[in-house]
Amino acid sequence: MSADRKVVRAVDPSQIAKHFDPADVQARFNERWEEEGTYAYDPSASREDSFVIDTPPPTVSGSLHIGHVFSYTQTDVVARYQRMRGKNVYYPMGWDDNGLPTERRVQNYYHVRCDPGTPYEGGLALEAATAKQRKGPARLVSRKNFIELCEVLTEIDEQAFLDLWQKVGLSVDWTQEYRTIGDRARTLAQHSFLDLWRKGRVYTQFAPTMWDVDFQTAVAQAEVQDRELPGAYHHLEFGVEGGDESFVIATTRPELLPACVGVTAHPEDERYEHLFGRNAVTPLFFAPVPIFPSELADPEKGSGILMVCTFGDATDVLWWRDEGLAMRQVLGRAGRLMPVRFDADGSEGFQSLQPDKANAFYEQIQGKRVKQAQAAIVELLADPAGSATGSRPPLCREIEPIQHPVKFYEQGDTPLEYLPTRQWFARLLDVKDEMLAKGEEIQWHPPFMHARYRDWTENLSLDWSISRQRYSGVAIPVWYPLDAEGERDYENPIVATEEQLPVDPTSDTPPGYDESQRNQPGGFAAETDIFDTWFTSSLSPQIGSHWVLDPERHAKLFPADVRPQAHEIIRTWAFYTIAKALLHENQIPWKHVLVSGWVLDPDRKKMSKSKGNTVTPVPLVEKHNADSTRYWAASARLGVDTAFDEGVFKIGKRLVTKIFNAGKFVLSQQGPAAPVSSELDRAFVASLRELAAQATRDFDDFNYAHVLQNTETFFWTHFTDTYLELAKPRARRFVDGECDGEDEALACGSAIAALRLGLDVLLRMFAPTLPYITEEVWSWVFAEEKGQPTIHRAPWPSEADFAEIPAPENPASFDLAVAAFTAINKCKADHEVSMGREVERLVLCANPATLAAAGPVLADVFAATRCREHRLHEDAALEDGVFEAREPSFAPKPPKR
């Protein structure tokens, strides 16, 4: 070897820990990454050079779930890839800490209820309620105290999430943290409202709305879900005014009988045709109500004729509106039957042909909740005195149990009711077509998720109800003028000015008024409602970009590149975010939606607290390590639900250990610095190059799982099990003192260079998924050698890594070497000798073409298998590329030292 040849810088393996210690490595690098701002967004970079992520702000009041780790890690893998591609990655974290879920958690945690009538108590600090306290009535606290409790608890909850994110190594830029209850989010949500108001996109209306009687608030169509519940048909006999006819209706809600305002059947139903235009008489309350035909009545269902109430369901609302029926509201906002009076002329809304009897009956159900009222009215219906036709009891047939879908607020426990209330709405029905067009412009991953959005949008039937009668949230920036009688003028609300934002109408004064005029006739009154929490979170891209607060920044961050999210909230979060971007700026909010799948329990059932099959993430991440956990998450493709399998964590752990050991071996090889020149090395590099190209294509399509799988397979089968073993003897020649000639030096140097290139490229390909082990191995040599202190800012492998290296003479060289290597290993296994055992001699057989083609790499094979003497034998019967090792004789087992 010539004297001027440089020797590669190698690590001393004794300086490296015997085993990989994840806890130490995680702590060390988390600190360093934060110090060095490894993941910081650079606001000066151009839009084209940036990659913008609209991170889902987790609902902090929800419990930590293994699904969080799963989906957020998947996004992080994409973020890390883009960063290595040289993109300036904007990767923020927001906390969704306003809205009903927060309130519900506060109510449960402290066992309190908000009561706006209770006076404020300064310095109120509560502990989590004890089991004993929970048995008693909830403590009433003022609105202000309640909101303060929300603040305190969400901060605790946010810390738990933050800890988890750091435990799994999310490469979030923590300087870009936001809260949906924070000032910026408030300002922008209120600005959104102002903009929509100016554009005529929001309006207020008194109308029947879906109402949760426990939370006592309106809810939107998107937050409603059906639950299959047992119910029962009750068959009630109705009379007909001015005759002795009767008919029987079937109802599942007999308690709404006093609210009956009409009766309907299908127009072509011969049984009831003759009744249209006449009045029916209700049992118990003797209310005369019109009988009208409707296409919506199904002759097959129940008895084919049914009662219309204010309001039993959405169809009742339609009939009530279309037929101009009376309003007889019996159900109050708290879900109890309100006091009402029946009289002969209906002057108070409740007409009855026999008011005394009607009132007597009603008194028995008044004040009861829906379920109790139902039980009570069933008893009353057995009383012949309540009959509208004669002396038979009006409940005329056995109660028939059924299972039927009932609407619930998705966070609620009691069925929803339709109550007439005043609400704010955003007009979405008239932009359906534009919404659908925007959906086409967005790339959905996987593509079938687009159908979820399209179906929901096409079937939208109500405008978006954006007001909530709650406390923790962003205030609707509106006041109402009061007339001389002190009545609110809802037609002419006073909307806040941009300069006032963020504004709280309950303490701030509307423009042109004086605080002394609050709640005075001729003065003003505050809107006390808050926004639906989605009204704020649908602005997450704009909250990140600062929107109107910083137009220059907004231009660089909006629209975002990707929105990662779960599929069950396509109809809410994705849908509303698209709506906002459309209505405000006629834009799409992001170019790609990445829809993650779910983690199912091992029996492929959805995990839920009630089933007790949830997995708590923190102990799991601690038991395995961050990289293994990330390996598990990144193994699942987008949109695919995965059964939870702890075995996958173990495989990840094994991979991490292997990377550690392979890295230690490769980087401790000392030898001449030389280019990759030997045929086997060139063939190995050629396959590595192909792997990298494929991985880049996959990653550009967000197919991180494919990249991981292919890289892992390559690492194991092409690198550690084969190439590393085949190149090992040659790489060691220098240390073994067998590198005297120039050719030997070049061959040794070639092996070391190719091993290092293999490790270097594979580390970078693993880096997005396994940030800790790759950073650790990177830090031993590459960080200094390449002048890049962190692998997470190193360039993603590209053609540039391979440009200097000549293509192999024969592209099949690598596979041929492996085939020969495998044949000799199999021979050793068949003879039950160790892989390391020396072979005195053997005969390697293959067909003539194969043998000839493998010529240039066989020396490495014989060296790796420790064959001292060998003979090649042409056997034309063997297929191309197949080797067999025959007639071996093995050296004696060396004595144990």
Next chain:
RNA sequence: GGGCGUGUAGCUCAGUUGGCUAGAGCAUCUCGUUUACACCGAGAGGGUCCGCGGUUCGAGUCCGUGCACGCCCACCA
């Protein structure tokens, strides 16, 4: 009731545009251990690719149909 997805080895999953003599890991069995790694290595066994029908020279892959499971949605009589 409508829409979408899934169904491949005992388990968890890959299988691009139809070329498969169907793969990987785990688990099982056999063998092997001084020098990167027992958190290891070599080898073996294991499958009517959910059923049925069709298109094709050829189907795990495309079409039709049925079944099972899951999810989303739907007008509570």
